[in-house]
Amino acid sequence: MTPLLYASSGVAVFAIALYRIFTAGDVLRKIIAANLLGGGVFLILVAIARRPAAGIDPVPHALVLTGIVVSVSATACALALARRLEGTTLDDGDDGDDGSDDTEVAGRGP
Amino acid sequence: MTALDVLLAGALPVLAWRALATDDLHEAVVFFIALGLVAALAWARLDAPDIALVEAAVGAGVTGSLFVTTLRARGLRPPASPAPRRARIALAVLTIASALGIGAALAALPAEPPGLGELVRASLPETGVQHTVTAVLLNVRGYDTLLEMAVLVAAVLAVLARAPSPSARPAARPAAPDDDPARPLIAVLARLLVPGIILVAGYLLWRGAFAPGGAFQAAAVLAGGGILAILAGRRAPDPHARAVRRGLVFGPGAFVLIAAVPLIAGRHVLEYPEGWAKVLIVAVEVALTFSIALTLVLFFPASGEKGT
Known part of the structure; x- marks a missing residue:
């Protein structure tokens, strides 16, 4: 019964995140929603892994561990892209700075 | 199933909704981190201590600090315009339908799966x-x-x-x-x-x-x-x-x-x-x-x- 409870909780988190990933206008909130989308899937997977009578299935556990690390990588990458996007489309005085940074980095390339 | 399980499983969707529905992004990030910590407790209840450890440190800790620093760097922005009403209703219907579909698929799984x-x-x-x-x-x-x-x-x-x-x-x-x-x-x-x-x-x-x-x-x-x-x-x-x-x-x-x-x-x-x-x-x-x-x-x- 407990696995089913957490699995339904995971489905609810997944549904909320799916809805917001489409309706949120802000890119940062979309990234949070993408994270929660993954979180819902992890919850469903681990809840399913607890069901076998013979004992816990360790394979979904390993999958979720891998998934959490991949999701933090994807988040870091998405946030870097978001900063780039906002830095170039919004005129908030940082544009000049960013431009000089980029040429500096490019100039130092091997 | 104990009261603690009901509380944790119930808190997760509420925190997810609060994190995603609020207009204030700072609030959203705080709720996101809170959700990560509650999720770590849920992993522990599901006999997954390995995941609980990683979730608390990476899911809530590292990801949360990434969001906090990004928010701090970008400063205050006017809230983005929401999606049009008709699109939101259509998306809500589609999302509920897909959630029900996943729920039905979960219910149709064998009760005593062999697993790996x-x-x-x-x-x-x-x-x-x-x-x-x-x-x-x-x-x-x-x-x-x-x-x-x-x-x-x-x-x-x-x-x-x-x-x-x-x-x-x-x-x-x-x-x-x-x-x-x-x-x-x-x-x-x-x-x-x-x-x-x-x-x-x-x-x-x-x-x-x-x-x-x-x-x-x-x-x-x-x-x-x-x-x-x-x-x-x-x-x-x-x-x-x-x-x-x-x-x-x-x-x-x-x-x-x-x-x-x-x-x-x-x-x-x-x-x-x-x-x-x-x-x-x-x-x-x-x-x-x-x-x-x-x-x-x-x-x-x-x-x-x-x-x-």
């Missing part, structure tokens, strides 16, 4: 370690872990491509130090906590061979300590330094080497020679811990590039 647990437990003596999750990660499904390291390397390359070079911006620090009233407190806290964190990471790494723990858990805790040290004013690792770059590829490189060497003897990729499994797994784990922690830390200071 028996298979893993039966072959555990051959894997060289005594903990099933570590056995799956580094022996049975070592290939997945190898590819995961490739993902980490690709992500850190993408993030560093956006990082300012140290000469262009000497104060590569996450926040303006002078106007932060909590700074002396953080410095004291870091001095007290970081040695303990290093100790805990080492313990988790060693424990992974026979109990919940291992390279990912250790690296996640270690990266948390590294980020704390950077917040306290320690200099962040310079991505342009040769030592840091070598450190980043050290773990994946060692793993690829150990995976490929059996090919010379005419064996399969990732095949550990008889009797050597434990030694090689622990060696790979030590190398991976170091590189994963460095990767996670390098994700971080780049977030503050605009705040300096």
Whole structure:
């Protein structure tokens, strides 16, 4: 019964995140929603892994561990892209700075 | 099923909704971190201590701090215009339909599935370690872990491509130090906590061979300590330094080497020679811990590039 409870909780988190990933206008909130989308899937997977009578299935556990690390990588990458996007489309005085940074980095390339 | 389970399982969707429905992004990030911590408790209740450790350190800790620094750097923005009403209603209907579909699929699963647990437990003596999750990660499904390291390397390359070079911006620090009233407190806290964190990471790494723990858990805790040290004013690792770059590829490189060497003897990729499994797994784990922690830390200071 407990696995089913957490699995339904995971489905609810997944549904909320799916809805917001489409309706949120802000890119940062979309990234949070993408994270929660993954979180819902992890919850469903681990809840399913607890069901076998013979004992816990360790394979979904390993999958979720891998998934959490991949999701933090994807988040870091998405946030870097978001900063780039906002830095170039919004005129908030940082544009000049960013431009000089980029040429500096490019100039130092091997 | 206890009241605690009902409370945790009920709290998760509520926190998700609060994190995503609020107009205030700071509030959204606080709810996101809270959700990560509640999720860590849920993992513990679902007998998944390995995931609970990583979730608390990476899901809530590292990801949360990435969001906080990004918010801090970008400053206040007017809220973006929401999607049109008709689209929202259509999307709500579609989302509820897909949630019901997933729910129906879950209910249709066999009540007593065999799972792969028996298979893993039966072959555990051959894997060289005594903990099933570590056995799956580094022996049975070592290939997945190898590819995961490739993902980490690709992500850190993408993030560093956006990082300012140290000469262009000497104060590569996450926040303006002078106007932060909590700074002396953080410095004291870091001095007290970081040695303990290093100790805990080492313990988790060693424990992974026979109990919940291992390279990912250790690296996640270690990266948390590294980020704390950077917040306290320690200099962040310079991505342009040769030592840091070598450190980043050290773990994946060692793993690829150990995976490929059996090919010379005419064996399969990732095949550990008889009797050597434990030694090689622990060696790979030590190398991976170091590189994963460095990767996670390098994700971080780049977030503050605009705040300096």
